[in-house]
Structure formats: structure tokens, C-alpha cells
Amino acid sequence: MRAATASADKAGRVSVLVDNERRDLLAVNGAVADDFSSAADVGAVRARSVFDAAIQTLSSSHLIEADALAMGALSTHRLMQGERARGGPVVSRVKEYLFEVPHAVGGIEVFGGSTTVAVHRSGELASIRTIGPVATEAADRSMVTRTVSAEALTERARKEHPNAKVVSLGLRYPWQATSNAALAARPRQAFQVIPLAQVAGREVKGRAHFVFYSVEGEHVAPLVWPKANPNATGDLRE
């Protein structure tokens, strides 16, 4: 009976947030995600196996397609929690192990599309989030043909951003950078651009943005994300 009550509590605290426009689906198990006090920590290796099992289940349930994940680009993070016993020092420990896998089509990552699984330190699933559209091969079987080399586009990116550090990311479907489905469907050469400035003799890095160059024409205007707001007034706080 107690188990049934506990189970009912658990069920009552599951919520799923959906943003259909962004294809953003976040499922959170509140009973697990709100657990800050458990002493157990299964460790990163065990957490990874919980993540693998979750991906397997999602895939077999057709909630995600395993071949639409760039598992080779899996990134792992840890969500930490800080705590202090009365009068004692501040101690931080792992709350959740986060595993983020970019979405991919034919091995090319979809910029902005990813599936993230959060494994609580107790070894239970805390949340699953997936962002990004479902992709298929175009019905008309049209092709993208590269006419501009990656080296030429790297040179172009550096030339167009002389006062910035330009980091080459490789090919990406620029889904997040455009609302135009036709543009999103063709992979582009992606770069992260980090503006650099000298302030009082020190190098200062500005907020980074991303540029996406067409591989099909050297004079095609790049996609830029996020776009600067010319009316922005900055932070007015003193």
C-alpha cells in the first residue's frame, strides 16, 4: 500500500513541457529532480549506462531515431549543487549527470537540435529533453553539391571577421539559424566567431555568434545566428 502511494506521488510529479514551434519537449520527473538530499552517487560510469539504456528505450519506442543522433559528438556535463552544514564549509557535489547528443542527418549535425538526458546521482532518470525537427531525405531527391572548399570558406570567414577568433565547426544543417525550411535543409560550413578587443592592454572576448557559409556558391550571403539587435541599448544598470 505504501509502495502504491509512493508510486502515485511519483506519477503525480511527472510533467511534460512542449513547445511545438521549436519541437522542444521536456519531460521532468519531479520526485527525482527535486531530490537534493540523497547521499548516494552512482558515479559517471554507471550514469552513462543509465543514459545508454534510456536512449535504447527511446529508440525502440520510436520516440527518437538512433541513426539521427551524432553519438560520436556526445558531450557530458555535471550539474552541481552547493551545500553547507551549519557553521561548516561550502561543499559542492554532483546533482545530475547530463548527457547531450546532437541530432544529425546522414552524419551531419543539425545546429540547435539535440537530445539531453539528465541522470540523477541516485541513478534514476531526472529529465529527458529533445529539441529539433524530424528530418528525412527530400522527396524530390535533389542534391547539394559542394563547389567551394572548406579551406576557402575558412579563409573567407577569417577575412570577414578580422578582429575575431574564428573557430571552424565543420558542416551543419543551420536549422536554428533560419526559419526557412529550404535553407535549413542544405548543410553549410559553420564557424563560431568570437569578437576580440583590447581594453587597457588586456584582451577581452565579446559574445560569440555563429556564421554559416553556403558550400554551393562563394558569393552567397552567410546566415548569422543570433542576429544583433540594432536597437539594443545594453544593460542600463550601474
Add this chain to the structure above:
Amino acid sequence: MKTMNTAHQACKAVQSTRRSVLAAAAITTLLASSPAMTWAAAVEPLSQVGASLPVAQFDIGAMPAANTWSRASGFASVLVGEELRTLHSKVRVPSRTGAIPGRIAQWRALPGRSDSRAECGLD
């Protein structure tokens, strides 16, 4: 001198073992990353000028409500596992919510947001 030689031999043995462990780790890493190598091979063609790749087609725009229901309930089930499925068979779902019986029992638009944004919870 003999002690030093023994120590040297012991040190070499440790180094040899360490190399074996490192080699084993390298092989494991290689095996673990083999899907990535497959992906890399798939990307390879478009890295050369003149190479082609089929155009993708993204399903952009709002997802049909039925698909959203199906996905939301599926994710919730994965999140809580078997234990909840047993419980769900006993859950009475109010018909006014229009929910899938035994699955998600609430579906409401969040205040101030468009209809496409919604929250659902398990009853």
C-alpha cells in the same frame, strides 16, 4: 646493486603492465567510438569539391496534436519506467480532458502562451 636491478626489473614490469592497460583502454575507446567513425565516413563525401549529398527535408512548423500527445506520453513512460505503467492501468482518466486513457490525464495551455505551448501532467 642486486637490489637496484630487482627494483629496475619491478619498475619495468609495472611499466609493461601499464602499457598493456593503456593499449586495452585505447582499443576499448576505439570500439566505443566506432559509430562516430561511421558518421565521419558518411560526412567524407561532401568534404571534397564536386561531391554531392541528398538534400534533407525538415519537418518545420507546429507538430500535429496527436503526435504531441503520443510523444509526450511516451517520454513520460520512459522517464518513470514499468512501475508507473502498472499504476496507470488503475488511473481513471476524466473524459473532459480528452486524454488517452491510462496515460496523460491533464492537458492545459499555459497562461499567456500560444496554443502550441502546453503542459501536461500525469493525474
